[in-house]
Amino acid sequence: MSAVGEVLRRTWAMTRKDVTVELRARERVNAMLFFAALVLFIFNFALGPDREKLREVAPGLLWLAFLFTGILGLGRSFQAERENDCFEELLLTPGDRESIYFGKLAGNVLFMVMAEALILPLFGILYNLDIWAQLPGLALVALLGTVGFSTIGTLLAAMTAHLRAREVMLPLLLFPLTVPVILGSVRATEAILSGSGLGEVGHWLKLLAGFDIIFLVVCPLAFEFVLEE
Amino acid sequence: MERVARIAPSIGAAAAVILAVGLYLGLVAAPPDAVMGELQRIMYLHVPSIVTAYLAFTVVFCASMLYLWKRDLRFDAVAVSSAEIGVVFTGITLATGSIWGKPTWGVWWTWDARLTLTAILFTIYVGYLMLRAFAEDPRAAARYGAVLAIIGFLDIPLNHFAVYWWRTLHQPSSLLRAGGPSVARAMLVPLLVNMLGLMLLYAYFLVRRVQLERVRHRILEGRLRRGRRG
Numbered sequence: 211m212s213a214v215g216e217v218l219r220r221t222w223a224m225t226r227k228d229v230t231v232e233l234r235a236r237e238r239v240n241a242m243l244f245f246a247a248l249v250l251f252i253f254n255f256a257l258g259p260d261r262e263k264l265r266e267v268a269p270g271l272l273w274l275a276f277l278f279t280g281i282l283g284l285g286r287s288f289q290a291e292r293e294n295d296c297f298e299e300l301l302l303t304p305g306d307r308e309s310i311y312f313g314k315l316a317g318n319v320l321f322m323v324m325a326e327a328l329i330l331p332l333f334g335i336l337y338n339l340d341i342w343a344q345l346p347g348l349a350l351v352a353l354l355g356t357v358g359f360s361t362i363g364t365l366l367a368a369m370t371a372h373l374r375a376r377e378v379m380l381p382l383l384l385f386p387l388t389v390p391v392i393l394g395s396v397r398a399t400e401a402i403l404s405g406s407g408l409g410e411v412g413h414w415l416k417l418l419a420g421f422d423i424i425f426l427v428v429c430p431l432a433f434e435f436v437l438e439e
Numbered sequence: 440m441e442r443v444a445r446i447a448p449s450i451g452a453a454a455a456v457i458l459a460v461g462l463y464l465g466l467v468a469a470p471p472d473a474v475m476g477e478l479q480r481i482m483y484l485h486v487p488s489i490v491t492a493y494l495a496f497t498v499v500f501c502a503s504m505l506y507l508w509k510r511d512l513r514f515d516a517v518a519v520s521s522a523e524i525g526v527v528f529t530g531i532t533l534a535t536g537s538i539w540g541k542p543t544w545g546v547w548w549t550w551d552a553r554l555t556l557t558a559i560l561f562t563i564y565v566g567y568l569m570l571r572a573f574a575e576d577p578r579a580a581a582r583y584g585a586v587l588a589i590i591g592f593l594d595i596p597l598n599h600f601a602v603y604w605w606r607t608l609h610q611p612s613s614l615l616r617a618g619g620p621s622v623a624r625a626m627l628v629p630l631l632v633n634m635l636g637l638m639l640l641y642a643y644f645l646v647r648r649v650q651l652e653r654v655r656h657r658i659l660e661g662r663l664r665r666g667r668r669g
Contacts (some may be wrong), residue, residue, distance in 0.1 A: 386562035390601040
C-alpha cells in the first residue's frame with residue numbers, strides 16, 4: 211500500500227506542477243481551445259453546409275478535432291523542461307521514473323479532456339447533432355480513447371522532445387501507432403450517435419480498454435529508457 | 440560477426456539459386472489458377488514477401504529487446520538493418536498486391552482489412568526509420584528506436600482486431616489456417632520454395648546491412664572522439 215501510495219503522491223506532485231505552470235502561463239490550454247474551435251470552423255468550409263452529409267461524417271470529424279487538438283497539447287508537454295533546460299532536474303526527481311510518466315500522462319489527459327469538453331457541445335450546436343441524450347456513452351468513449359491516445363502520446367512526446375524536427379515527428383509516429391484507438395473511438399461514437407446502446411459497441415469498448423491497459427503497463431516501463439541520459 | 444560475414448556470399452548464392460528455381464516453378468511450371476488464370480502467379484512473390492516482412496519485424500522486436508537488455512550496439516545494428524529490409528518487403532507486398540488487385544477487384548486500392556493492416560505496418564516502420572534518421576547520437580537513436588520497435592510490435596495484434604472488425608474483403612489466408620493449407624500441391628511447392636528463397640535473400644541483406652551499420656558506428660565514434668579531443 212505504501213509503495214503504491216508513494217507513486218500516487220509523486221504522480222500527483224508532477225501533475226500539480228504541470229497544472230500550476232499551465233494556470234500561470236496559459237500557453238497550452240488557450241492554444242488548444244482556440245485551435246479546437248478553429249478546426250470545427252474549418253470543417254464547415256471543407257464539407258459545405260449539407261446537413262445530411264455532415265451527419266454521416268460527424269463521428270470522424272469529432273475525433274479528428276479531438277486528436278488534432280490533443281496532439282497540439284502533447285507536443286508541448288515536455289516543452290517547459292526542454293526550453294528551460296530542466297530535463298536534468300526532472301530526472302533528479304526522487305523515486306521511480308514511472309511517477310514522472312504518470313504525472314505527465316495525467317496532465318495530458320486532463321488538458322485534452324478540457325478541450326473535448328468544449329469541442330463536444332460546440333460541435334453539437336454548429337452541426338446540429340443531438341448529443342445530450344447520448345452524453346454518458348460519448349463521455350465514456352471519449353475518456354477511453356483519450357487515455358489510449360495519451361499513453362503512447364506522452365511516451366513519444368518525451369522521446370521527440372530531444373529530436374530535430376520534433377513538431378513533425380510526433381504526429382508521424384503517433385498516428386500509425388494509435389490506429390486501433392482512432393478506429394475504435396470513431397466506430398463506437400458513430401454507433402452511439404445513431405442511437406444504439408452501449409451493449410452494441412461492447413467489442414469496441416473492450417478493444418479501447420485493452421489498448422489502454424496494455425500501454426498503461428508498457429509505456430511507463432519504456433519511459434525509463436527514453437529519459438535515461 | 441566476422442564468421443557470419445564470411446559465409447554471406449554463400450547465403451547470397453543459395454538465395455539466388457533457390458529463388459531462380461522457385462520462380463521457374465511458380466511462373467512456368469505451376470498450372471494457372473482455375474478462376475484468376477495467369478494473373479494469380481503474382482502470388483508467388485506477393486505472399487512470400489509479406490511473410491518475410493513479418494519475419495524481419497519480429498527480428499527487429501527481438502533485437503530491440505536484446506539491445507535494451509545488453510546495451511550492445513551490435514543488436515541495434517541488427518534491429519535497424521532488419522527494419523529497413525522489412526520496409527522494402529512490405530513495400531513489395533503493397534505494390535504486387537495493388538497490381539493483383541486492379542484486374543481482380545477492379546481497383547488499385549481498397550480499404551480491406553489485410554491491405555489496411557499492411558499499410559499501417561508500413562507507416563509504423565517508415566516512422567521508425569525516420570525517427571532514427573533524426574536522432575543525432577547513435578546511442579540515443581538506438582534507445583528511442585528500440586522503444587518504438589517494441590511499442591510498434593505490441594501494436595500489431597491490436598491493429599489486427601481493430602481493422603478486422605472494421606472490414607474484410609481479402610481472400611482468407613491460404614497458408615495459415617485450421618485444417619492445413621488450401622493451396623493445391625502444384626502451387627504450394629513453388630510458394631514454399633520462393634518463401635525459403637526470399638528468407639535467404641533477407642538473411643543475406645541483413646548480414647551485409649549490419650556490416651555497413653557497424654562501419655557507420657565506427658566512423659561516428661571516431662568522429663565523436665576526435666571532437667572531444669579537439
